[in-house]
Amino acid sequence: MKMQTFQSWLKPAFTALALCLAVDASAQTKRLLVVSVTKGFRHDVIPTVDQVVGDIAKKSGKFSVVFVKTDEDMKEKMTVEALKEYDGVLFNNTTGDLPLPNREGFLSWIKSGKGFVGLHAATDTFPGFPGYIDMIGAQFKTHGAQVEIDVYNQDPFHSATRNYGPHFRVFDEIYIVKNFHRDQVHGLLTQDKHPNTGVPGDYPIAWCKNYGEGRVFYSSLGHRVDVVQRADFQQHVLNGILWSMGLMDGSAVPQSNAYKVSEDEAALGFKPLFNGVDLAGWKLRNPSGNPSWTVQNGMLVNEVTKDVHGTDLVTEEKYLDFTVRFEYLIPAGANSGFYLRGRHEIQIFDDFPACKLSPASNGAFYNLAAPSSFASLKPGVWNQVEATIKGNLATVILNGVKIHDNVAMSRATGGELDNKLGEPGSIFVQGDHGSVAFRNMRIKIIK
Numbered sequence: 001m002k003m004q005t006f007q008s009w010l011k012p013a014f015t016a017l018a019l020c021l022a023v024d025a026s027a028q029t030k031r032l033l034v035v036s037v038t039k040g041f042r043h044d045v046i047p048t049v050d051q052v053v054g055d056i057a058k059k060s061g062k063f064s065v066v067f068v069k070t071d072e073d074m075k076e077k078m079t080v081e082a083l084k085e086y087d088g089v090l091f092n093n094t095t096g097d098l099p100l101p102n103r104e105g106f107l108s109w110i111k112s113g114k115g116f117v118g119l120h121a122a123t124d125t126f127p128g129f130p131g132y133i134d135m136i137g138a139q140f141k142t143h144g145a146q147v148e149i150d151v152y153n154q155d156p157f158h159s160a161t162r163n164y165g166p167h168f169r170v171f172d173e174i175y176i177v178k179n180f181h182r183d184q185v186h187g188l189l190t191q192d193k194h195p196n197t198g199v200p201g202d203y204p205i206a207w208c209k210n211y212g213e214g215r216v217f218y219s220s221l222g223h224r225v226d227v228v229q230r231a232d233f234q235q236h237v238l239n240g241i242l243w244s245m246g247l248m249d250g251s252a253v254p255q256s257n258a259y260k261v262s263e264d265e266a267a268l269g270f271k272p273l274f275n276g277v278d279l280a281g282w283k284l285r286n287p288s289g290n291p292s293w294t295v296q297n298g299m300l301v302n303e304v305t306k307d308v309h310g311t312d313l314v315t316e317e318k319y320l321d322f323t324v325r326f327e328y329l330i331p332a333g334a335n336s337g338f339y340l341r342g343r344h345e346i347q348i349f350d351d352f353p354a355c356k357l358s359p360a361s362n363g364a365f366y367n368l369a370a371p372s373s374f375a376s377l378k379p380g381v382w383n384q385v386e387a388t389i390k391g392n393l394a395t396v397i398l399n400g401v402k403i404h405d406n407v408a409m410s411r412a413t414g415g416e417l418d419n420k421l422g423e424p425g426s427i428f429v430q431g432d433h434g435s436v437a438f439r440n441m442r443i444k445i446i447k
Helices: 002-028 046-060 071-077 103-111 120-124 130-136 231-244 263-268
Strands: 030-035 063-068 088-092 115-119 139-143 147-153 167-172 175-178 186-193 200-211 214-219 282-284 293-296 299-302 313-319 322-329 335-340 344-349 383-390 393-398 401-408 425-429 436-445
Touching: 030 046, 046 063, 046 088, 046 231, 063 071, 088 231, 103 130, 103 214, 115 120, 115 130, 115 231, 120 139, 120 175, 120 214, 130 214, 200 231, 200 299, 200 436, 214 231, 263 436, 322 335, 335 383, 344 383, 425 436
Parallel strands: 030 063, 030 088, 088 115, 115 214
Antiparallel strands: 139 175, 147 167, 147 186, 186 200, 200 214, 282 313, 293 299, 299 436, 313 425, 322 383, 322 436, 335 344, 335 425, 383 393, 393 401
């Protein structure tokens, strides 16, 4: 009798436990809206993206998808009330002004703790709606011809980008965006030059951000079907979706671009020459000249067009004997220079691959001494320089190769600030000839 009583109690207990487990499992499966409605250009890749998102949802088992493909779908499934049934939304190459029943209500829904994922043309959506542009983090401006580029991973620890290495190559249609602010997003993937012209600058590809209590993830990759079919892209999207709905980790805090020298270099006495954040400590050589210099994603960038000259940028502080280290990046056909004491120019010039070394070659002390070896890298690749000047002797190491060894600085090399040889002088970077970018600029005073 006692055994029967125990069994009669045990059965409903197991039933209740099973129901509880079923409810918990159901609660862990998120629901994602996938929107592909367009009111502008319609991308051919949309059906492929829909299929891929559906497939990765099934394989992950962590979320299900509901597709929104028509105006009627949007009006029915994306009311403020209907959105309560979902945990996130993915905009699959949406364009133009979509027929959202309540735009502000939609943004409030994301702010309440929901996830938003935007792919490729999602930044070409709601062009006249500032609230949406603020939410997604940027607005489409233009694009050039499809091109193969180097993509740099800004956060290899973030769930949405940890499957990528430090950098990778992709052939795709690369967007140029506007209304983008580094201090408002957490950078994930980026470029350090224009995808088509090679001119240095900040050209973001993917980022994430907090939006109220919600999470926003955007990637501009995926114009082409073959890109969408790549395993690394699909992992990128899957993890971005899971991150947006709180199922994976990753910071959304904007990164700081403030430049700090390494502990080893600090111990040697090196200090930043450029802080990576602003132009503090620098000034235009000609105060009324074209302000062609900007700070972009930790880089000191000079951008000049074919018919417009820029202006040289000069340090406010003057230096006598020192070692300076820096990196520079140039596009094809570039012409710039780095001046020691404001009088002795280390030539920065695209002559790759050089057939003959001369006092006008890249790395030369312009119009004074040719480099002893050719050590330049091709345009679009960062070159590393170490230059030391003590007394009237200067040594330069380019990309690990000593190209000048105690060369006598017997005169100024042209374009100098003054002719006070042997006295302290400013460092300046040439801005009147062509585009160039510098980074990781540091200096050590020799006493």
